[in-house]
Each structure stands twice: as structure tokens, then as C-alpha cells.
Amino acid sequence: MSYKKLMLAAACAITASCSGMTAALADVTVRMLHVEQSPQVAGFWNDIARRYEASHPGVKVDVQYLENEAYKKKLTTLLQSSDRPNIIYSWAGGVLRDQVKAGVIEDLTPVMDAPWKARFVPAAVQAYTVNDKVYGVPMHTAQVGFFYNKDLFAKAGVDASSIKTWDDLLGAVKKLQAAGITPIITGGADKWPVHFYWSHLAIRIGGKEAFEAALRGEGKGFADTTFVQAGEVFKQLVDLKPFQAGFLGATYPQSAGQFGDGKGAMMLMLNNLLNTMKANSADKVGIPEDKLGWFPFPTVAGGKGDPSDTLGGLNGWLVTKGSPKEASDFLKFFSEAENQRQAAERGFYIPVVIGTQDAIKHPILRQVAENVSKSKYHQLYYDQMLGPSVGAVVNDISADLAAGRMKPTEAAEAVQQAWELAQ
Structure with a gap:
């Protein structure tokens, strides 16, 4: 050697x-x-x-x-x-x-x-x-709240501080579309990002009492009026076709990257988006801090939830x-x-x-x-709070509502059936 x-x-x-x-x-x-x-x-x-x-x-x-x-x-x-x-x-x-x-x-x-x-x-x-x-x-x-791109809002003439109610949000979506801007980015493939809409609407419409009554099995449970209305109000947004093309095939990381790359004006998400956006945007930076805004989920007319309630x-x-x-x-x-x-x-x-x-x-x-x-009422994410089997159904019905594949009454009944089976 x-x-x-x-x-x-x-x-x-x-x-x-x-x-x-x-x-x-x-x-x-x-x-x-x-x-x-x-x-x-x-x-x-x-x-x-x-x-x-x-x-x-x-x-x-x-x-x-x-x-x-x-x-x-x-x-x-x-x-x-x-x-x-x-x-x-x-x-x-x-x-x-x-x-x-x-x-x-x-x-x-x-x-x-x-x-x-x-x-x-x-x-x-x-x-x-x-x-x-x-x-x-x-x-x-x-x-969970709406992150928004300040430059795109300015281009469409949308004032984020004026978005207080659900009708205000729908008006902002229409303005953005008129300006040729995709209003909302979401990750439909993972489903849970979409469940933020249905569950947050339920919080705004029925408040803490509606959720706790459903847990106790009172009335129709999760098939009761609050949860049906949540689907009906969500449908008002879905009918405007506010999401990016192919949103049902986009994962959360992919959608966070799209938002960071300026492909859409808003994204309903938890604050982890700040990290995920950077990791998945093309330049690994995303929207700069001074160009990124945030506003809470809007209230619903006649809703029993307190505006300070958080999801x-x-x-x-x-x-x-x-x-x-x-x-x-x-x-x-x-x-x-x-x-x-x-x-x-x-x-x-x-x-x-x-x-x-x-x-x-x-x-x-x-x-x-x-x-x-x-917040006097901080609600854990429905898909986690209700357990894995019921949570999966909550995510499924939310994606189906966003895709127009399910009626609001059917969605609420599906969650209630899953809840009964899990008990």
C-alpha cells in the first residue's frame, strides 16, 4: 500500500x-x-x-x-x-x-x-x-384574520380600515375584481385553510353560546340555524368566485407563496403566514413588512357573536x-x-x-x-377542537362549500352526523 x-x-x-x-x-x-x-x-x-x-x-x-x-x-x-x-x-x-x-x-x-x-x-x-x-x-x-397586500388594495381603491362587516368584504372583493386583481388566495387542497371561513362565520353569527350548545347536543346541534347560516353567508362570497384559479389544487404552502408573490390581494390565515409566505415565495421574502396589512374577520349583520371574539x-x-x-x-x-x-x-x-x-x-x-x-372568547380551530374524525368532516364540507359542491344545509348536517358518530 x-x-x-x-x-x-x-x-x-x-x-x-x-x-x-x-x-x-x-x-x-x-x-x-x-x-x-x-x-x-x-x-x-x-x-x-x-x-x-x-x-x-x-x-x-x-x-x-x-x-x-x-x-x-x-x-x-x-x-x-x-x-x-x-x-x-x-x-x-x-x-x-x-x-x-x-x-x-x-x-x-x-x-x-x-x-x-x-x-x-x-x-x-x-x-x-x-x-x-x-x-x-x-x-x-x-x-385568524385577513392579511392584505397594501399595493394591490391601493390599486383597486380599497380602504382596509373600512372593511368592518361581511357586506364590506363583499364590496372589496368586487372592487378588486373590477381592477383586474384576484381578491383572495387560499389553499383548497389542504382544506383546513378554507374551514376558517365557515367556522369564523359560525362564531360571528351564533357566538360562543351556539358552539357550546352544539357540543351539549341541544337543538339540532351542528345542524342548527347558526351553522346552516354560516354556509349560506359563505356562499355569498363563493358565488363571486373570489379565489385564485386552481385554488382547489393549491396546498397551504403553495398558496402562501402565491400570496407572497403578489398573485392575490388577501389571504385569510393565522399569523404563521408570516413565516410560511417567506419560505414559499419566489424571492424567499414575500410581501415586505411595510406593504403588508391585516384586519380582523368582519362581523355579520344580526350576528350574536362579539366583534372581539377570536378564532x-x-x-x-x-x-x-x-x-x-x-x-x-x-x-x-x-x-x-x-x-x-x-x-x-x-x-x-x-x-x-x-x-x-x-x-x-x-x-x-x-x-x-x-x-x-x-378577547373574551378565543375559539380553537374547529378542525382541532372537535377531534380528528369530526375535524376532517369540517374541513371536507368547507372545501365542498367553496367549490359549490354542497348545499349549506347538507354541510351542517354532515358535521352533526360526524359529531354523533364520534360520541
Whole structure:
């Protein structure tokens, strides 16, 4: 063997040996599965993981990322596997309740002591409490509202501040169309972006009481007047054909990219759009901050809902059954105020850790944080709140209504039938 080959073989042997030593040093590996596409947010998480590892020798935190729909499709199978991740992303609600019932989620009550619990806004912890036991670590809140492109609104002569009612929104859509601008972008292929219309209209029309009455099985439940009217009012918008061409085939990431590329004037979405738009727009920037506006979902004439009522999320983390104690310990480290203030300052999300929201710089996130804090009724997304089987039907009927394939009465009855079957 030549000297050059001998040295190459020795180098390979040393590298293999060092890799083995590194693996051996990691006595515990915590595997975390996140729903995220933004490289900037991923970098934030990776930095937190490295800092935790530095102060916890022998522990490796492996953060993996999936797109929203891919995550949802794989999660059930992953949870049934012995090789499941230790930490998973959660929207709380009925999906969490089903996971707890299935016995695949750790009860964090014994480890979430009073000081740790006191870090969070009480409502956030309550969202992850099932049968008086805490099963999750809350991370951030969100509100669904209309993002809009200021340049396109100006071109069409639309004043966003004047859009207060549903009729105002319909008028804005007509103005945009008259100016040759696609009024609204949405991701119909994933369906859940469209369910924001039907569910938010139900909130505006019937308020909190209508939803809670349906949960209790009063009257016709989800087939009652409120939910039928939600479909009828949504049809007023659908009949104007406001969405981009091919919207039923567009996923959320694709539609976020289209909006960021200026292909349409508005998009009804949660505040995660700020990150998803950047990740999927052609220039990886999207609409600049000073050109991007936001307004809340409009009211409906005669509706019983309070204008301050909000639809959104309280997202967080769950630890899967049988995971090492380092999994919950890492989440405790992550939820320290210093880390959450960094996320707020960089505009990644709105933390639910007390004393961090003053670090928010992005004007839209500041507005949303204020709205949620003042809301007396913050409704979790229907597709998550009602559980996986009913939530899937809510998404299906919303897409069918948007496509003109289903009547409002049929849509409401389908949700009620799914709810009855799930009980």
C-alpha cells in the first residue's frame, strides 16, 4: 500500500472512531418532531438545542421538521410505533383528548411544578389540561384574520380600515375584481385553510353560546340555524368566485407563496403566514413588512357573536409515552423567558410565557397579541377542537362549500352526523 493510501485509510479509521465516540457520549437522544418550513425558525430551534446540549453533557436533541400536512398524515402511524419521536407538535383540542385516551402521551403533571406552570398565561395551560392533568407545554397563540397586500388594495381603491362587516368584504372583493386583481388566495387542497371561513362565520353569527350548545347536543346541534347560516353567508362570497384559479389544487404552502408573490390581494390565515409566505415565495421574502396589512374577520349583520371574539390556536408540545425525562426537561429549558423573548423579538410567533410579548416588534403580531389578550372568547380551530374524525368532516364540507359542491344545509348536517358518530 502506498504512503498516500495508508494515510487515507488511517484518516478514515480515525473519523469512524471519533464518530463512534460522539455517539457513545450521547447517552440520551431526545427526538423532536416540529411542523415548520422556515429556515430562520429552524435555526432558532437548532440553537436552543445546542445550548441545552452544552449544559447537559451526554444529551443529544435531534429536531426534525415536516410540512403541516405531511406531519398530520404520519403522526398516527408514528405514535403507534416503538420508534416514535419523544416530543411532538400539538394544536390541543379534541385531537389531544383522543391521544390522551389512546395512552400515547405522558402525563406531565408530576414534572410541571408550580414555578414552571406559573410561567404561562393560565388559559394556555388549561388548553393542555385533560381531566385535571397537564399533558402539554404551551408555546404560542394565534389569531385568524385577513392579511392584505397594501399595493394591490391601493390599486383597486380599497380602504382596509373600512372593511368592518361581511357586506364590506363583499364590496372589496368586487372592487378588486373590477381592477383586474384576484381578491383572495387560499389553499383548497389542504382544506383546513378554507374551514376558517365557515367556522369564523359560525362564531360571528351564533357566538360562543351556539358552539357550546352544539357540543351539549341541544337543538339540532351542528345542524342548527347558526351553522346552516354560516354556509349560506359563505356562499355569498363563493358565488363571486373570489379565489385564485386552481385554488382547489393549491396546498397551504403553495398558496402562501402565491400570496407572497403578489398573485392575490388577501389571504385569510393565522399569523404563521408570516413565516410560511417567506419560505414559499419566489424571492424567499414575500410581501415586505411595510406593504403588508391585516384586519380582523368582519362581523355579520344580526350576528350574536362579539366583534372581539377570536378564532385561533394555542399550540404547544406533547411528550410521548415512555420518553426519557430529558424530553420534558428540554421543554422546560425552551420555555424559559429568555428564549421566548428571542422568538417574540424575531417575529417567529406570539409566546404564551408571561412577560415576553412586550418584545414583539412586528406590527401585525403586536396587533394580534393585543386582540387575543382582550378577547373574551378565543375559539380553537374547529378542525382541532372537535377531534380528528369530526375535524376532517369540517374541513371536507368547507372545501365542498367553496367549490359549490354542497348545499349549506347538507354541510351542517354532515358535521352533526360526524359529531354523533364520534360520541
